[in-house]
Amino acid sequence: MNPNSVSGAMQTQSPKPTSYVFQIENLSVYYGSNPAVKNVSLKVPARQITAFIGPSGCGKSTVLRCFNRTNDLIPGARVEGKLTYHGKDLYAADVDPVSVRRHIGMVFQKPNPFPKSIYDNVAYGPRVLGMKVDLDEVVETSLKRAALWDEVKDKLKESGQSLSGGQQQRLCIARALAVQPDVILMDEPCSALDPISTRRIEELMKELEQDYTIIIVTHNMQQASRVSDMTAFFSVELVGSNRVGELVEFDKTEVIFNNPSKEATRDYVEGRFG
Amino acid sequence: MSDSARFIGEEEKIDISSIAPIRNYSSRFLTFLSILCVVVLLASLSWVLWDVAKEGVNKLNWYNLTQIRYPAPGLEDGGFGHAIVGSLMVLSTAAVISFPFGILAAVYLSEFGRGTRLAYLVKFSCNVLTGVPAILCGLFAYAVVVRGSGFSAFSGGIATGVLMLPIVIRSTEEALLLVSPDMRLASVGLGSTRFQTTMRIVLPTAAPAIVTGLIVALARAAGEAAPLLFTSFNNNFWSTDLFGPVATLPVMTYFFAIIPFRPQQQLAWAGALVLLAMVLVASTISRFVVHKTKK
Numbered sequence: 103m104n105p106n107s108v109s110g111a112m113q114t115q116s117p118k119p120t121s122y123v124f125q126i127e128n129l130s131v132y133y134g135s136n137p138a139v140k141n142v143s144l145k146v147p148a149r150q151i152t153a154f155i156g157p158s159g160c161g162k163s164t165v166l167r168c169f170n171r172t173n174d175l176i177p178g179a180r181v182e183g184k185l186t187y188h189g190k191d192l193y194a195a196d197v198d199p200v201s202v203r204r205h206i207g208m209v210f211q212k213p214n215p216f217p218k219s220i221y222d223n224v225a226y227g228p229r230v231l232g233m234k235v236d237l238d239e240v241v242e243t244s245l246k247r248a249a250l251w252d253e254v255k256d257k258l259k260e261s262g263q264s265l266s267g268g269q270q271q272r273l274c275i276a277r278a279l280a281v282q283p284d285v286i287l288m289d290e291p292c293s294a295l296d297p298i299s300t301r302r303i304e305e306l307m308k309e310l311e312q313d314y315t316i317i318i319v320t321h322n323m324q325q326a327s328r329v330s331d332m333t334a335f336f337s338v339e340l341v342g343s344n345r346v347g348e349l350v351e352f353d354k355t356e357v358i359f360n361n362p363s364k365e366a367t368r369d370y371v372e373g374r375f376g
Numbered sequence: 377m378s379d380s381a382r383f384i385g386e387e388e389k390i391d392i393s394s395i396a397p398i399r400n401y402s403s404r405f406l407t408f409l410s411i412l413c414v415v416v417l418l419a420s421l422s423w424v425l426w427d428v429a430k431e432g433v434n435k436l437n438w439y440n441l442t443q444i445r446y447p448a449p450g451l452e453d454g455g456f457g458h459a460i461v462g463s464l465m466v467l468s469t470a471a472v473i474s475f476p477f478g479i480l481a482a483v484y485l486s487e488f489g490r491g492t493r494l495a496y497l498v499k500f501s502c503n504v505l506t507g508v509p510a511i512l513c514g515l516f517a518y519a520v521v522v523r524g525s526g527f528s529a530f531s532g533g534i535a536t537g538v539l540m541l542p543i544v545i546r547s548t549e550e551a552l553l554l555v556s557p558d559m560r561l562a563s564v565g566l567g568s569t570r571f572q573t574t575m576r577i578v579l580p581t582a583a584p585a586i587v588t589g590l591i592v593a594l595a596r597a598a599g600e601a602a603p604l605l606f607t608s609f610n611n612n613f614w615s616t617d618l619f620g621p622v623a624t625l626p627v628m629t630y631f632f633a634i635i636p637f638r639p640q641q642q643l644a645w646a647g648a649l650v651l652l653a654m655v656l657v658a659s660t661i662s663r664f665v666v667h668k669t670k671k
């Protein structure tokens with residue numbers, strides 16, 4: 103697809119002034135010598151929710167991990183192509199991945215609070231970064247933003263792992279918010295949660311959208327259509343014996359779900375995939 | 377055992393007809409086989425324990441435990457308090473040597489060096505070291521330390537430490553690998569360095585499992601006489617000199633078991649019993665600690 107046509111459409115239709123946080127051009131990621139995704143190009147608009155959908159193994163998580171350079175930590179992973187963050191090349195030689203990650207928070211599929219108290223979980227980021235802040239205040243505001251404060255304010259000393267799954271996930275969001283990131287990446291954040299917790303997290307995302315750019319990977323079509331402004335549909339193609347992921351279509355969520363330009367997208371969002 | 381037996385019983389009651397008979401028989405046969413294995417294992421273990429306890433308890437009294445020199449051959453008057461202290465000295469030295477090196481090596485293997493050539497080399501040497509007979513560890517310490525400075529508790533500690541090293545590395549590495557990769561990514565994703573992640577998240581999370589592994593390594597090494605035979609050697613008298621020969625429980629058991637005097641043989645049994653008790657207490661304490669910290 104042509105990224106220019108998308109941005110053209112965006113500029114005329116988007117209600118918010120559009121600036122792009124990330125711009126990817128011809129991004130390919132390899133594990134060892136096998137390409138996992140090839141030639142992805144897209145632009146992630148600021149202060150909106152961008153959803154990645156697509157069948158399992160098409161490289162959604164892989165692309166997501168490029169944004170905060172956590173692929174660097176996977177042995178054998180290699181990234182090719184261009185990825186800019188506010189116009190700066192994220193993979194330039196002089197970029198320190200550690201300082202990149204501080205601006206780009208991540209929430210994972212399985213809630214994974216550290217085996218520490220609720221307070222220490224949230225305070226972990228500011229502490230390791232040596233932020234000169236009032237920790238009590240940061241913990242309180244982060245937990246409030248993550249809509250968890252009322253449930254835990256009397257037991258901040260208890261282990262984060264003693265909370266329910268949904269609460270743990272909100273704790274992980276609070277933990278990410280505590281370092282005042284610019285972007286939040288979420289990799290299937292609700293897939294281990296019940297519908298009520300899922301709904302709470304979705305509401306939370308809509309609220310956070312005011313101040314943060316959010317990229318979410320989800321297998322839940324309703325979720326993508328409910329929360330996201332932009333949707334990227336990835337698919338997987340058989341090249342020889344390799345399954346290689348690719349970006350099929352990237353557009354506003356209404357367009358992807360109601361009037362996609364590709365047959366494959368239509369089949370997938372209508373559940374006729376496979 | 378009883379659980380699986382009951383489970384099979386219920387299965388039969390519910391729908392025996394739908395299960396192919398051959399499956400039913402092989403299932404019963406395999407259950408029987410595994411129960412048999414458990415029984416054989418438990419029986420031999422309790423046999424050993426019973427034998428050691430029966431013979432050892434005769435001479436296990438406060439007097440023997442607190443006497444600080446061995447009885448002269450054939451005589452009764454003496455005990456092995458100094459051998460307990462000697463064993464503790466050797467084991468502490470071994471722990472001081474093998475724990476830091478072992479833990480650091482394991483941290484390198486699982487956190488920093490995964491997939492590198494050096495890591496491969498370390499792993500390979502570790503596997504080789506696991507297969508090295510204990511007596512060779514003793515010879516190593518003999519060649520390196522004893523030939524220069526004579527028999528000593530210190531050299532015994534080195535031999536035992538070398539013996540423990542691969543066990544420490546392996547169990548610690550396994551404990552570290554149990555920490556979910558997501559946990560590391562989450563920590564790194566908050567802007568912490570890999571060093572901070574290792575120190576503040578990975579090691580504390582794995583701590584209970586690491587401690588268990590360390591105690592197991594120590595317990596395993598506590599009973600080894602082979603590495604001590606020509607390192608810490610033996611001492612009939614009380615000594616707390618780290619750089620002189622000391623008596624130890626395994627070496628005492630070995631020496632006294634093969635001399636033809638009844639009182640000494642009985643002391644050997646008692647020494648073996650004390651050794652068993654020490655290992656039991658250590659592993660019970662570690663279990664307890666792990667259980668406590670998990671809550």
Ligand SMILES: Nc1ncnc2c1ncn2[C@@H]1O[C@H](COP(=O)(O)OP(=O)(O)OP(=O)(O)O)[C@@H](O)[C@H]1O
Binds near residue numbers: 156157161162347
């Ligand atoms: N750490 C890794 N090492 C090697 N290959 C990997 C690794 N992670 C992912 N892959 C491969 O990359 C491809 C894309 O995986 P990825 O996890 O990005 O898919 P996904 O779209 O997130 O799938 P899912 O929806 O199941 O989470 C897969 O073929 C997978 O086997």
Ligand SMILES: [Mg+2]
Binds near residue numbers: 162163164289319
């Ligand atoms: Mg994924």
